[in-house]
Amino acid sequence: MTIKKIIKILNCQVIVGEDKLDTEVMVGCGCDLMSDVLAFIKPEAMLLTGLSNLQTIRTAEMSELKVVCLVRDKQPNNDIVALAREKEIILLATSLPMFEACGKLYKSGLMGHTEYYK
Amino acid sequence: MVEKRDITKVQELVYEMNVEQVMIKDIITVGPNNLMSDLRDLLRNKRISGVPVLENDKLIGMVSIEDFIKCLAEGKMNSAIRDRMSCDVEVLYNDEPLVQAVEKLDRLGYGRFPVLDRKNRKLVGIITKGDVIRGLLKKIEVDCHEEEIHRYRASHVFEDIVADKTTLTFQYEVVGKDFNKAGSASSGLKKTLRRMGISPKLIRRVAIATYEAEMNIVVYAEGGEITARITPREIRIEVADDGQGITDVRKAMEPGYSTAPDWVRELGFGAGMGLPNIKNCADVMNMESTVGKGTQLEFTIYLDERGKNDSQNNN
């Protein structure tokens, strides 16, 4: 699924990465605990999280993620935006809560972890 | 070749770079008493579209190809430049950020601006849209090229060393309780390993394990140090902190076991998965802790065939 499509489904604001909206993600992952993200997420996944701090971007950097979407109207501060830009990580924000965001993406065909890596 | 991702880079560069870095310094000028007909060869041979007019080293006007054509149409090529130039000259200063130049070029629709030195108001250059674009492209190229050089040099570092055994050591200081700086050591190590040409899969394992260890220092200690020792065969990471120490090391290794305070849990860490994560990423891991003194953690990731059998971890 392209970032473009995701933006449409979740009515996202693009905070970093306006020029990379053709990027594809294969799997969705909704999680607020970074160790769990580090333990099982793969580079082709998009992270949806309600956690908006610098470690969210650091975690994405270490796991080689291309996209992070902040849910429930979390506006990142300037430091977070700058780090995402430096690490070339696409940063989106939606006002939807996590449940609705996951639900809508899943309904539109984005797979979960155990489905994609069967 | 300019790629899409370079566009944001350009946006940053127009703020970072200044007018002086892209302007043409080798300027052609005319005097006010020269005749308009003198411009003919200048405009044609030098392929320039406008010339600053100087009197006693002071910029007093600009004369453009449009002025020249008008004069030609009126048949007044013998008039002095002083009478045909535009005196109301918009200028830029050498230390202004490029974004000012872009904005001014765009807003006023002029093809070029003379550039003055901020201090002595003397003409030091001239800038056109083309100069801005050329300057930006060159900078992007240089930046890309520099990273390439870093990568080339770092990836060949072992080849140039004559020794029976070689170990590269990198050290990173970690400040406790500083949640904003946390992760910068791991980030630096990751960047270095990438430059060394180590496979992305292995880098990812090193980065994740080191990051978890770094977070542990930040959360549980006042400070610590991460040392990476790299040989052609393996990467060994040693993590030492001055924290409280761990009472029950075996229990600390159990997934989900945590003594993290609430503030840490609310920041998305401290759910008891850190050490199991490190163990999963590493080929070998060892931890020793003395209560009241601190903790030493050590793990190794193999770079040669010993590391290929890494099916136990799914990173």
Next chain:
Amino acid sequence: MILKTITEELGLEVKNAGVDLASDVTGAYVSDLLSDVIANSREGELWITLQVHPNIIAVATLKDLSGIILVNGRQPEEKTLMKSVEEQIPLMSTGLPAFQLAGRLYRLVEEC
């Protein structure tokens, strides 16, 4: 939709067997941050989380949530299980990750 239907449809394992599953589920809230759940979840919602700490039961009680589903194969700590029995908060677990479980539950809630 009542909780019993959801546990059957999604194949959830009920950890505190015998707990009342007749309560009506009004929606769901997915979060691993306790303060977030305290601040933003609503009465009757099912809470989907990775957290297994005993505090989750206190939060669910405080916010009158209809139950807790632990994802990614997480198992409750012993103390958590004990408290869930005490407070009669339905506590379930699944091997699915949060994204997938939320996706399936969203579809289920939408259908009815």
